[in-house]
Amino acid sequence: MGQKLNILVIDDKKVIGDLFDFTLGYSGHAITVVDNAKAALDAVGARKFDVVFLDIVMPDKDGTEVLQDLKKAAPNLPVIMMSGYSVEDKKKKAQELGAVTCLKKPFEIDDVKAVVKEVLGVEI
Secondary structure, three states, rough: OOOOOOOEEEEEOHHHHHHHHHHHHOOOOOEEOOHHHHHHHHHHHHOOEEEEEEEOOOOOOOHHHHHHHHHHOOOOOEEEEEEOOHHHHHHHHHHOOOEEEEEEEOOHHHHHHHHHHHHOOOOO
């Protein structure tokens, strides 16, 4: 395995955070899971992350709006969107705003590992 990463997961569904925690966290990566926009921005302001996984559909603030805020706070931070819904217009907007890609839920942890390798060039 490669380097240990600091990964931020922003999703209102606890099961998604648990997936990252139980798989990548167990492997030694630092996983921070938050479930709303304010907590996400607070986390990015408090520490340096290597990559962010951000849900597109959230109850408090649209994922594309959160993406805009994240890009203002940390312009070079790679953000990977996630969605279990058919939200092509939001996926397109997210990529225009700087999202790297969008994972379709449900996904396997191998999908996460592949996209991290693609984005950061590291094996996790």
